[in-house]
Amino acid sequence: MTLAVSAAEDRGPVRLAGATRAELARALADLGVSDRERNMRVSQLWHWIYHRGARDFSSIRNIARPLLDRLGERHNLGRPEIVAEQVSADGTRKWLLRLPPVHARDKGAEIECVYIPESDRGTLCVSSQVGCTLNCSFCHTGTMPLVRNLTAAEIVGQVLVVRDRLGDFPGGVAPTDGLVPSGEGVRAVSNIVFMGMGEPLYNLEAVRDAIAVMTDGDGLSLSRRRITVSTSGVAPEMSRLGSECGTMLAVSLHATNNPLRDGLVPLNRKYPIEQLIQACRDYPGASNARRITFEYVMLKGVNDTAVEAKALVRLLKGLPAKINLIPFNPWPGSPFECSDWETIERFSEVVFNAGYASPVRTPRGRDILAACGQLKSESEKLRARARMMLEESLAVGQD
Ligand code: SAH
Numbered sequence: 001m002t003l004a005v006s007a008a009e010d011r012g013p014v015r016l017a018g019a020t021r022a023e024l025a026r027a028l029a030d031l032g033v034s035d036r037e038r039n040m041r042v043s044q045l046w047h048w049i050y051h052r053g054a055r056d057f058s059s060i061r062n063i064a065r066p067l068l069d070r071l072g073e074r075h076n077l078g079r080p081e082i083v084a085e086q087v088s089a090d091g092t093r094k095w096l097l098r099l100p101p102v103h104a105r106d107k108g109a110e111i112e113c114v115y116i117p118e119s120d121r122g123t124l125c126v127s128s129q130v131g132c133t134l135n136c137s138f139c140h141t142g143t144m145p146l147v148r149n150l151t152a153a154e155i156v157g158q159v160l161v162v163r164d165r166l167g168d169f170p171g172g173v174a175p176t177d178g179l180v181p182s183g184e185g186v187r188a189v190s191n192i193v194f195m196g197m198g199e200p201l202y203n204l205e206a207v208r209d210a211i212a213v214m215t216d217g218d219g220l221s222l223s224r225r226r227i228t229v230s231t232s233g234v235a236p237e238m239s240r241l242g243s244e245c246g247t248m249l250a251v252s253l254h255a256t257n258n259p260l261r262d263g264l265v266p267l268n269r270k271y272p273i274e275q276l277i278q279a280c281r282d283y284p285g286a287s288n289a290r291r292i293t294f295e296y297v298m299l300k301g302v303n304d305t306a307v308e309a310k311a312l313v314r315l316l317k318g319l320p321a322k323i324n325l326i327p328f329n330p331w332p333g334s335p336f337e338c339s340d341w342e343t344i345e346r347f348s349e350v351v352f353n354a355g356y357a358s359p360v361r362t363p364r365g366r367d368i369l370a371a372c373g374q375l376k377s378e379s380e381k382l383r384a385r386a387r388m389m390l391e392e393s394l395a396v397g398q399d
């Protein structure tokens, strides 16, 4: 059963790390800070939280102590709690993060986020929801039973905690295993992809607010061109994403005909391929310099023939597109296998010969289940196991 719970339910404005400017202003107004003073205080807090990475009010130096003390009585600058960190042999890092409870009955949801270092960049893959309601048949996240939207602060919180951990704020210390890009002007986290748990366009307001915080030039200052939002195809929301966020778009296509896509991405029954492709044609800001990425997971014997590669090229004709072939990442109990390497190469060649860049996404962090579609918290699995044992013992009890 899927439970949808509103993240805002019963929630007081406690944590200010990840807050928008409007939320900071509201917190200050609630403390009686005058209209006249408020803008200045918001700018100061903003600078300390997002530029310097302050983790507590006591480290802030240009705001008078009494106001900081009052802020500290109601708020904090805490991050999501790191429950576990795994480092893959290839340098990919995965964190299991626990979020504070959002209502009285909540025990605190868990999400995962993944960091992929390369020589000239570091990409952080963030989650936008706890779990996902969409149940794509090849995706591990879709099997999680509990789903709720993350708040903007919880999305930004992932960036903050990872930057803390990687020493990416002024004065920070990078981990010593040498797998974090460094050097003059190089930022450990330079790119963000919304490709973790959840469907970002089912939580567009929070995703939009989080992107506004991430791209604010006085703070985290990430470039919109280095932020990519991946959708499984929520066609009606795509134009809002383009006009309100101005980020890069990735579309999880995976099939070129409706019957097959219906089976892989059930959302296709609601927004079929024709409607999805039209929404891509209408995507604000798409151009040859800002191409839409089409993700295509390579599933053995399902969608991986040269005929399908040709159909893909036909389907995308005239669109400013990049095609990203993703070798399927297996997970325990998954009903698919990854296509053979020769099959992937043949597919890639057809796409390449038609004039598209067709990089095959090197699976990163497979050994720690950090690759695309493998995210699902370990504790979730433990809970599932505990549930199974309980059910078994109940069944035994009924014998
Ligand atoms: N919900 C969004 C974003 C998160 S999924 C979406 O579906 O686009 C990020 C990407 O990983 C998507 O392209 C998704 O189709 C792909 N993916 C999911 N499970 C996968 C798996 N087991 N192996 C490879 N890619 C997978």
Ligand code: SF4
Pocket: 132, 133, 134, 135, 136, 139, 140, 141, 142, 196, 197, 198, 199, 232, 252, 373
């Ligand atoms: Fe959700 Fe994306 Fe996984 Fe589909 S692929 S279940 S939309 S996270």
